[in-house]
Amino acid sequence: MAYSDTRRRMFAESIDAIKEKGLYKEKRFIWSPQDAEIEVEYPEGASHEKVLNFCANNYLGLSSHPEVIKAAHDGLEERGYGMSSVRFICGTQDIHRDLQDKVSAFLGMEDTLLFPSCMDANAGVFEAILEAEDVIIADRLIHASLVDGIRLCSAEYDTFKHMDMKHLRKKLELHQDKRHRLIVTDGVFSMDGDLCPLDEMCDLAEEYDAMILVDDSHASGFIGKTGRGVHEHFGIMDKVDLITTTFGKALGGASGGCVSGRKELVELCRQKARPYLFSNSLSPVIVAATIRVIDILSKTTERRDKLEENTKRFRKGITEAGLNVREGVTPIVPVMLYNAKLANDMSRDMYAEGIYVIGFFFPVVPAGAARIRVQLSAAHENEHIDKCVAAFKKVGEKYGILGLDKKGIVEKYGM
Amino acid sequence: MDEIKDVVLEYVIDEYVEEDDMEVTFDTPLISSGLVDSFSMVSLKAFLEKKYDISIPDADATPEAFDTVNSIVGIVEKHKS
Ligand SMILES: Cc1ncc(COP(=O)(O)O)c(C=O)c1O
Numbered sequence: 001m002a003y004s005d006t007r008r009r010m011f012a013e014s015i016d017a018i019k020e021k022g023l024y025k026e027k028r029f030i031w032s033p034q035d036a037e038i039e040v041e042y043p044e045g046a047s048h049e050k051v052l053n054f055c056a057n058n059y060l061g062l063s064s065h066p067e068v069i070k071a072a073h074d075g076l077e078e079r080g081y082g083m084s085s086v087r088f089i090c091g092t093q094d095i096h097r098d099l100q101d102k103v104s105a106f107l108g109m110e111d112t113l114l115f116p117s118c119m120d121a122n123a124g125v126f127e128a129i130l131e132a133e134d135v136i137i138a139d140r141l142i143h144a145s146l147v148d149g150i151r152l153c154s155a156e157y158d159t160f161k162h163m164d165m166k167h168l169r170k171k172l173e174l175h176q177d178k179r180h181r182l183i184v185t186d187g188v189f190s191m192d193g194d195l196c197p198l199d200e201m202c203d204l205a206e207e208y209d210a211m212i213l214v215d216d217s218h219a220s221g222f223i224g225k226t227g228r229g230v231h232e233h234f235g236i237m238d239k240v241d242l243i244t245t246t247f248g249k250a251l252g253g254a255s256g257g258c259v260s261g262r263k264e265l266v267e268l269c270r271q272k273a274r275p276y277l278f279s280n281s282l283s284p285v286i287v288a289a290t291i292r293v294i295d296i297l298s299k300t301t302e303r304r305d306k307l308e309e310n311t312k313r314f315r316k317g318i319t320e321a322g323l324n325v326r327e328g329v330t331p332i333v334p335v336m337l338y339n340a341k342l343a344n345d346m347s348r349d350m351y352a353e354g355i356y357v358i359g360f361f362f363p364v365v366p367a368g369a370a371r372i373r374v375q376l377s378a379a380h381e382n383e384h385i386d387k388c389v390a391a392f393k394k395v396g397e398k399y400g401i402l403g404l405d406k407k408g409i410v411e412k413y414g415m
Numbered sequence: 416m417d418e419i420k421d422v423v424l425e426y427v428i429d430e431y432v433e434e435d436d437m438e439v440t441f442d443t444p445l446i447s448s449g450l451v452d453s454f455s456m457v458s459l460k461a462f463l464e465k466k467y468d469i470s471i472p473d474a475d476a477t478p479e480a481f482d483t484v485n486s487i488v489g490i491v492e493k494h495k496s
Contacts, residue, residue, distance in 0.1 A: 140455055147454050159455045161433055367449035 022340060023363075034063040034253060036379040040356060051356040052384050054374045057249035059222050059331055060303045061379030067296060068252055068289050075288020083281040087114070088270075091281030099287050102294045103258055107220070107228055107245075108237040111266040114287075116279045118217050118246035118257030119145040124273030125213070125244060125259050126153035130182060135175045138184040139163065139196065143215055146184060155182075162189075165200050172208035181210035187230035187243075188218040191365050191373065193332030195223070198230050202239040213242040217257075218332065221250035222304040222378075227297055241265065247286065252293040256282045307331055307378040310385055314376055317389035322402035324409065331376035334360075335392065336369070338406060339413040343370040346395050353391035368415035419467075419491055424484045426462055431455065441484040453478050463487070469494040 018024050029041040031048055034056060039048045062068050075095070085091035100112040115121040122145040126136060134155040138146065141162045150157050158175065160167040168183070175181055183205055185196045198214065205212050216229040220243075224232025231240045242261035247254060259269050269276060297303070311331045318325055324336045337343045343359030350357050350372070361370035374388070396402045401409050420441060428439055431451050445451040451459070460476050463469065471494055480490055 140452070156461075158458050158461070161431075164433075362449055 022344070022361075034058055036061070036377060036381070036384055038356065042351070049351075049354070051351065051354050052380075052388060054355060054357045054376070054380075054388055056253075056375060056377065057218070058253055058377050058379060059218075059250040059307055059375070060297070061377050062250070062293055062296070062303070063253035065296075068292055071292030072254075072285045072289040075284045075286075079284035079288065081285065082283055085281060086279065087276060087281045093284060093287070095284060095287045095291065096281065099291050099294075100258070102291055102298075103260055106294050106298060107216075107243055107260050108231070109243060109260040110263040112258050112260040113266050113269050113273075113276060114282055115257045115259065115273075115275055116282060117248065117255055118215070118244055119148075120275035120279060121244045121257040121259045121273075122146045122149040122215065123152060124149065124275040125242065125269055126150050126155065126182075127274065128269045128272040129265050130155040130180060132156070133178060134180040134182065135178040136182050136184055137168065137171045137175065137210070139186065139189075141189055141191070142184060142186050143190065143217070146186075146215055150184070155180075163194060163197055165197060165204065168201065169204055169208075172204060172210060176208065181208065183210050183212045185212075185214055186218070187214045187216035188223060188330050188332065190218050190332065191360060191371075192326055192334055193328045193330040194326070195230060195233065195328065195330055198240070199234040199236055202234075202236050205239075211241040212239070213244065213261075214240055215244045217244070217246040217249055218330070220245040221293075221297055222307050223330065226301050227304040247290045247293075251297075252286075252290050254286045254289065256286050256290065303378040307376060310376045310378065310380050313382065314374065314385050314389065317385065318374075318392060321389055321393040321396065322404075323392055323396050324401075324405060333374040333376070334371040335374060336371050336406065336409075337401070337413075338368055338370055338410050338415055340370040342399065342401075342409075342413045343372055346399060347372050349395045349398065350391055353394065355388050355391045357388075368410075419488050420484060422466070423463075423487050423491070426459070427451070427484060430458065430462075439484075443484070444482050445484075446478045446482050451481075456481055459487070463491055467491055467495055 027044045030038050031041060032039040036053060037050060038053045040051055041048050079093055079095060083091040096114060100114060103112040126149045130153055132154040136150050136155050136157040138159050139162055140159045158171050160171050183201055188195055201212060214230060219229045221227045223230050231237050242265055244259050245257060247256040259266060315333060326334050326336060340361035343361055347357055347359040357372050357374055359372050432439055446453060460471055464471060471490060475490055481487055
């Protein structure tokens with residue numbers, strides 16, 4: 001037998017090692033549509049609990065919005081369920097082109113290419129446009145999918161300290177001998193909620209003749225006055241060369257992603273990006289619904305405005321309650337706990353209080369920087385937010401961490 | 416040979432340490448502690464290769480071999496001769 005008992009045991013031991021390190025990911029099942037209030041089976045087999053969801057990327061509350069659902073139904077009726085083809089053979093419908101045009105207009109870019117996911121967009125974009133005589137200079141905390149894409153590309157790569165513009169400048173100086181320089185950053189960093197200093201980066205890019213790619217997965221639809229993203233927030237819509245983003249978070253939450261930007265760069269992706277060439281076309285259902293999402297967001301800023309209000313309310317409440325949060329303006333609010341076990345224990349107690357949040361620790365975040373990440377949504381009502389703050393206060397009190405700064409928490413619990 | 420040690424330590428502090436209060440010595444674990452992720456390790460490798468005019472094969476550039484300043488110095492010395 002090729003899958004012998006010995007082999008089975010070896011793989012089982014790898015799983016045990018993950019468990020021993022406390023890094024094993026438990027299964028959790030959601031019995032309801034994605035929303036502010038969900039029904040959860042956790043642990044597996046336990047009875048279902050109605051809890052408030054504070055860990056979805058459903059920033060605009062569009063994942064189960066009636067208009068979006070209706071558009072998906074209409075897409076299904078009018079264009080069918082699947083394409084059974086990659087884009088360039090027979091997988092591109094008129095609506096795929098429509099969505100690309102709408103995304104270009106929404107983001108203020110010259111052209112857009114759809115991918116099965118943003119992970120795929122990030123996996124394909126670098127290899128399609130850069131070669132060995134080029135260099136990629138990336139923030140150290142960029143998303144894993146960007147790291148993977150950069151690894152697939154023959155360009156040299158280098159990194160700079162997280163959001164450290166002095167260090168970036170040094171690296172740009174160091175690489176002046178290269179043909180193309182490409183700066184890579186997340187628009188909003190998903191673990192910290194940090195907004196990258198894109199204005200300063202664009203100035204540096206100009207000074208040192210570099211291009212900029214921003215992954216705006218945690219910004220598209222809600223950062224900036226009309227939700228176009230981090231480039232709108234800083235008033236530099238024309239300075240960014242490439243944006244990658246996902247439809248799997250604020251923009252409806254199903255799946256799909258894109259590369260948007262200078263038309264030659266997008267065209268090179270169309271010709272060469274492997275996940276575009278070798279993976280199936282987005283389902284018409286998703287395409288039709290995402291078009292509706294972009295239409296809704298182009299018409300009114302109501303949802304991103306509500307998200308902004310909710311974010312302010314939560315950030316104010318949680319700070320007053322005495323928890324240690326990273327300051328910022330985005331709806332990603334990390335409650336810093338530093339110690340992995342503390343993050344895990346507190347998230348379990350939060351669940352018992354009816355609040356669904358997750359602890360994050362190494363290797364997802366740096367060692368000694370464990371946290372519970374809270375994500376706000378336009379689907380939350382004031383009473384949801386107040387209940388979440390109250391639960392944090394109660395659980396924080398139980399662990400004696402209210403009012404403590406990093407030093408205080410680390411003294412009590414270790415890193 | 417102490418010289419290489421100091422050069423590497425200075426580079427590591429300059430390049431990777433984000434918090435001023437953090438103390439890094441010749442024996443501080445860099446990668447296994449999460450201070451340097453394996454992705455960022457490439458800039459260290461490139462620096463060493465340039466500085467000492469050597470070429471470190473990928474087989475030698477393991478996270479274990481790069482885990483402390485002392486072990487990094489060992490790699491540099493091995494390839495310098
Ligand atoms: C910054 C960033 N980029 C890309 C992705 C991947 O997006 P998708 O789910 O579309 O593959 C994510 C999602 O986790 C992300 O946070």
